[in-house]
Amino acid sequence: TQLLEQSPQFLSIQEGENLTVYCNSSSVFSSLQWYRQEPGEGPVLLVTVVTGGEVKKLKRLTFQFGDARKDSSLHITAAQTGDTGLYLCAGRNSGGYQKVTFGIGTKLQVIP
Amino acid sequence: DTAVSQTPKYLVTQMGNDKSIKCEQNLGHDTMYWYKQDSKKFLKIMFSYNNKELIINETVPNRFSPKSPDKAHLNLHINSLELGDSAVYFCASSQVGGNTEAFFGQGTRLTVV
Numbered sequence: 709t710q711l712l713e714q715s716p717q718f719l720s721i722q723e724g725e726n727l728t729v730y731c732n733s734s735s736v737f738s739s740l741q742w743y744r745q746e747p748g749e750g751p752v753l754l755v756t757v758v759t760g761g762e763v764k765k766l767k768r769l770t771f772q773f774g775d776a777r778k779d780s781s782l783h784i785t786a787a788q789t790g791d792t793g794l795y796l797c798a799g800r801n802s803g804g805y806q807k808v809t810f811g812i813g814t815k816l817q818v819i820p
Numbered sequence: 821d822t823a824v825s826q827t828p829k830y831l832v833t834q835m836g837n838d839k840s841i842k843c844e845q846n847l848g849h850d851t852m853y854w855y856k857q858d859s860k861k862f863l864k865i866m867f868s869y870n871n872k873e874l875i876i877n878e879t880v881p882n883r884f885s886p887k888s889p890d891k892a893h894l895n896l897h898i899n900s901l902e903l904g905d906s907a908v909y910f911c912a913s914s915q916v917g918g919n920t921e922a923f924f925g926q927g928t929r930l931t932v933v
Binding site: 741745748749750751752753756794796798807808809810812813815 | 824855860861862863864865868876910912921922924925926927
């Protein structure tokens with residue numbers, strides 16, 4: 709079974725601060741996705757990273773896929789209250805019908 | 821237009837009852853999924869169907885029976901509900917293969933009392 713560990717699991721910061729969330733595994737994934745989930749809603753895809761070492765930016769969010777495709781990070785610059793939510797990383801394996809493995813999630817609270 | 825819609829959004833029922841959750845997607849996707857999210861927010865895949873055919877069954881108790889009448893619908897029937905079944909159940913859909921995006925429904929919060 710492929711496992712994805714996320715850290716930290718909980719994060720409470722002031723508006724304007726920077727933060728980084730990590731997603732680690734001992735397994736190699738063909739790609740890794742980051743989702744954000746707000747209360748009472750389903751997860752919504754933020755980004756997919758495919759190539760080892762790949763960096764993608766989405767406004768104030770920067771996503772990186774590790775060189776060995778076993779880990780990823782999400783960095784938020786100058787956090788805003790609208791960034792509050794549950795951030796989930798999801799690894800996809802290769803071959804056949806792809807099964808997605810989700811991490812435990814990082815619950816982020818941005819305080820005004 | 822809601823892309824992936826589930827009903828009901830909330831379900832409270834007694835132990836031992838049988839209940840169903842319905843899911844429909846209007847995205848034209850071939851693959852649909854059921855996920856369970858527990859109280860610690862851990863999202864775990866239960867089933868995956870591709871074009872009405874069961875592809876993934878993640879050692880879910882056979883009290884859970886998914887049914888896909890067509891590729892736009894994937895329903896989940898649960899027999900003899902137990903307290904431990906309380907969770908939020910998410911339906912999702914995606915295109916086949918590649919690194920495609922999964923679109924999730926709003927979830928069904930099931931509470932077994």
